[in-house]
Amino acid sequence: MSKGSRRKDTRGEKKRKEVRKTRQTGFIILAGVIVAVIAISAIVFIHGSSLSSTSTTSAFGFSNPSNKPVIIYVNQGNAVVNRGNFSTLLAFAKSHHFNTIFFQIYRSGQLLFNEGDLQYFVEAAHLDNLSVFYSLYFTNPSEQIPNSVYNLGENGISLDMSTLPAAAQSNLLATLKLDLKNGTTAVTSTNLTTTLKPDLLILETYDFQADQSYIHSGVIGSVEPLTIASSQEYQRELQFSISNGSGVMVFDYYGLSKAGY
Numbered sequence: 001m002s003k004g005s006r007r008k009d010t011r012g013e014k015k016r017k018e019v020r021k022t023r024q025t026g027f028i029i030l031a032g033v034i035v036a037v038i039a040i041s042a043i044v045f046i047h048g049s050s051l052s053s054t055s056t057t058s059a060f061g062f063s064n065p066s067n068k069p070v071i072i073y074v075n076q077g078n079a080v081v082n083r084g085n086f087s088t089l090l091a092f093a094k095s096h097h098f099n100t101i102f103f104q105i106y107r108s109g110q111l112l113f114n115e116g117d118l119q120y121f122v123e124a125a126h127l128d129n130l131s132v133f134y135s136l137y138f139t140n141p142s143e144q145i146p147n148s149v150y151n152l153g154e155n156g157i158s159l160d161m162s163t164l165p166a167a168a169q170s171n172l173l174a175t176l177k178l179d180l181k182n183g184t185t186a187v188t189s190t191n192l193t194t195t196l197k198p199d200l201l202i203l204e205t206y207d208f209q210a211d212q213s214y215i216h217s218g219v220i221g222s223v224e225p226l227t228i229a230s231s232q233e234y235q236r237e238l239q240f241s242i243s244n245g246s247g248v249m250v251f252d253y254y255g256l257s258k259a260g261y
Contacts (some may be wrong), residue, residue, distance in 0.1 A: 062239045069247035073102040078254035090128045100131040107137040111146045122153040131155040141168040156184030202249045220247040225259040234261045
């Protein structure tokens with residue numbers, strides 16, 4: 001990366017009087033029962049509506065009724081995540097109401113994991129109902145997408161290549177679109193006016209005041225916890241991207257863990 005809530009019948013008058021009295025009592029009891037049922041139903045309805053209204057609101061304050069991508073980026077340059085601690089990442093992502101992980105598997109010309117590891121990460125994430133994208137971080141125009149990363153069950157592949165010349169970025173995205181048979185293409189970019197057109201375009205809008213105008217439909221905004229002074233501000237920026245854009249990406253797992261938001 002480029003930056004460091006589912007009766008008996010009766011006869012005779014006496015019997016008829018008793019029946020009328022019994023019926024009157026029964027009507028009173030029945031009316032009471034009906035009133036009680038209506039009251040209970042109203043309480044259940046109100047309670048249920050309350051639950052429904054908060055079902056898309058997380059424990060720390062944001063709502064995502066359209067289930068847009070809420071992405072946690074794992075930057076291996078900040079803190080290494082592998083088989084040994086991948087389950088900790090998954091638990092963290094779930095507890096913070098992320099639904100997607102951008103998991104960095106390639107950086108600066110080096111593929112960090114073998115095919116077995118890559119398949120493990122996908123299977124483990126899917127068991128927790130989390131989408132996982134392989135994230136590739138490029139720093140040199142000569143670097144290419146490793147053929148071994150394609151079609152291993154990942155939900156998509158993200159290209160993180162903002163330091164490369166525009167032509168190199170275009171070529172890498174074209175290659176990705178051609179070779180990724182199953183999955184979603186994504187690009188993270190520090191160029192807020194980029195013309196690249198992946199399926200998911202994530203702009204690194206880390207200067208909230210200056211960059212918020214770039215967050216709109218078709219664009220996923222970004223939040224960087226270590227540059228934010230409070231959890232309230234973090235929540236506000238997160239919600240702004242979700243409400244005004246097509247989702248949000250938090251950069252990164254290490255930073256959010258350290259900030260404690």
